Amino acid sequence: xxxxxxxxxxxxxxxxxxxxxxxxxxxxxxxxxxxxxxxxxxxxxxxxxxxxxxxxxxxxxxxxxxxxxxxxxxxxxxxxxxxxxxxxxxxxxxxxxxxxxxxxxxxxxxxxxxxxxxxxxxxxxxxxxxxxxxxxxxxxxxxxxxxxxxxxxxxxxxxxxxxxxxxxxxxxxxxxxxxxxxxxxxxxxxxxxxxxxxxxxxxxxxxxxxxxxxxxxxxxxxxxxxxxxxxxxxxxxxxxxxxxxxxxxxxxxxxxxxxxx
Amino acid sequence: xxxxxxxxxxxxxxxxxxxxxxxxxxxxxxxxxxxxxxxxxxxxxxxxxxxxxxxxxxxxxxxxxxxxxxxxxxxxxxxxxxxxxxxxxxxxxxxxxxxxxxxxxxxxxxxxxxxxxxxxxxxxxxxxxxxxxxxxxxxxxxxxxxxxxxxxxxxxxxxxxxxxxxxxxxxxxxxxxxxxxxxxxxxxxxxxxxxxxx
Numbered sequence: 001x002x003x004x005x006x007x008x009x010x011x012x013x014x015x016x017x018x019x020x021x022x023x024x025x026x027x028x029x030x031x032x033x034x035x036x037x038x039x040x041x042x043x044x045x046x047x048x049x050x051x052x053x054x055x056x057x058x059x060x061x062x063x064x065x066x067x068x069x070x071x072x073x074x075x076x077x078x079x080x081x082x083x084x085x086x087x088x089x090x091x092x093x094x095x096x097x098x099x100x101x102x103x104x105x106x107x108x109x110x111x112x113x114x115x116x117x118x119x120x121x122x123x124x125x126x127x128x129x130x131x132x133x134x135x136x137x138x139x140x141x142x143x144x145x146x147x148x149x150x151x152x153x154x155x156x157x158x159x160x161x162x163x164x165x166x167x168x169x170x171x172x173x174x175x176x177x178x179x180x181x182x183x184x185x186x187x188x189x190x191x192x193x194x195x196x197x198x199x200x201x202x203x204x205x206x207x208x209x210x211x212x213x214x215x216x217x218x219x220x221x222x223x224x225x226x227x228x229x230x231x232x233x234x235x236x237x238x239x240x241x242x243x244x245x246x247x248x249x250x251x252x253x254x255x256x257x258x259x260x261x
Numbered sequence: 262x263x264x265x266x267x268x269x270x271x272x273x274x275x276x277x278x279x280x281x282x283x284x285x286x287x288x289x290x291x292x293x294x295x296x297x298x299x300x301x302x303x304x305x306x307x308x309x310x311x312x313x314x315x316x317x318x319x320x321x322x323x324x325x326x327x328x329x330x331x332x333x334x335x336x337x338x339x340x341x342x343x344x345x346x347x348x349x350x351x352x353x354x355x356x357x358x359x360x361x362x363x364x365x366x367x368x369x370x371x372x373x374x375x376x377x378x379x380x381x382x383x384x385x386x387x388x389x390x391x392x393x394x395x396x397x398x399x400x401x402x403x404x405x406x407x408x409x410x411x412x413x414x415x416x417x418x419x420x421x422x423x424x425x426x427x428x429x430x431x432x433x434x435x436x437x438x439x440x441x442x443x444x445x446x447x448x449x450x451x452x453x454x455x456x457x458x459x
Contacts, residue, residue, distance in 0.1 A: 011426075011429070011433070015429075017410065042372040042373070043372065045376075046371070046372045046375040047433070050379065050405065050436065051405045053379055053383075054405040054406055055405065055406060057286060058282060059281035059282040059285050060285060063285065063298075063302070064281055066303075067303045071303055071306050072307070072310070073270060073306065073307075074270075074274070143319075143320070146321065147321065147322050147323060148279070149279060150279035150283070152408035
């Protein structure tokens with residue numbers, strides 16, 4: 001692929017809509033061509049900035065309350081007697097919250113994404129935690145996850161990236177939901193954890209390393225691990241596979257499966 | 262023992278909960294009459310809830326409910342323009358704007374520091390989105406807010422994949438052009454330009 005071919009396909013690449021062959025060819029070109037790498041970076045940077053401007057903010061609670069009541073999906077609060085006590089209850093809850101934050105916040109150690117994901121990976125592989133949704137189809141797993149988390153999730157890597165998907169689900173990492181995909185790389189269990197990119201701020205160590213490196217390799221106990229920021233996700237791939245194979249899985253995350261239509 | 266209708270409602274709310282922010286943001290950016298956001302959401306959610314028995318569990322609820330919302334947005338916008346005696350057909354067409362010559366150096370300057378420039382362009386961005394054709398606007402917003410894929414957008418909007426791809430590409434190009442023009446007119450491009458914006 002020459003520069004013109006590569007640039008012609010930048011939108012498919014950016015949107016993760018091309019097939020993985022296209023994705024790999026463009027990656028190869030970008031690794032060798034500084035001009036195109038800079039050009040792609042600028043296109044993506046602009047689209048990311050526009051997306052961030054347009055992205056969904058928190059839903060308006062009052063508006064949704066009215067919408068759900070008016071449509072009959074939710075009922076108006078029936079226990080009106082509580083209304084008299086509600087200011088006192090709110091005050092008591094606030095006090096409890098303040099005490100809770102004061103008591104527990106300073107004792108909380110900084111959290112490492114690598115450690116937390118390693119724990120969940122271990123639970124999934126030794127089956128102390130059941131895989132929520134089992135499927136050998138990357139499309140099915142993607143659909144399942146997209147329906148259950150509020151942040152964007154891209155399609156899992158496919159067999160041509162050396163990853164055989166087995167299922168997926170939603171777990172809790174540092175108190176918030178994260179999506180996971182489980183599968184095998186060279187017959188070894190590998191998990192992929194997907195978090196919204198904004199949560200990188202929560203993990204100081206990972207935030208720092210990913211500000212310096214596009215793809216970061218590390219070890220956690222007996223596991224090898226690769227972290228990267230891919231589009232609007234933080235992606236963590238963990239398992240006993242070789243680091244090269246795990247990196248290949250990270251790079252293939254989000255490549256779009258061939259659409260037979 | 263829970264009634265079947267309670268179970269249905271609980272399942273609907275469970276599906277809806279993580280999508281509220283995206284549905285609301287998409288609606289706010291898409292409706293032409295800002296006071297109509299709540300009505301449009303209400304219509305869409307009400308109809309989706311009414312038809313929830315048609316939804317096949319395990320399939321794509323996000324795309325399913327966005328289709329309802331999109332239909333209501335189109336209906337709301339048509340009604341708004343009828344009231345204002347401005348048919349949608351009077352919106353600038355794709356060709357009207359697309360035929361403007363693309364000033365590549367200008368676009369390059371925009372791409373050079375997008376966050377700084379965009380931080381001054383809230384209104385221009387909203388106007389530029391408003392100037393897109395309905396399809397371009399839907400595709401751009403579904404992609405940016407809902408993170409939908411081409412295939413899903415084709416399902417939601419009931420148009421072929423190829424049409425989605427070309428509409429998204431045009432929408433992006435037109436948005437860049439409009440923002441670059443706005444940035445030039447307001448002295449936002451170039452070094453030191455923000456110290457003394459026009």
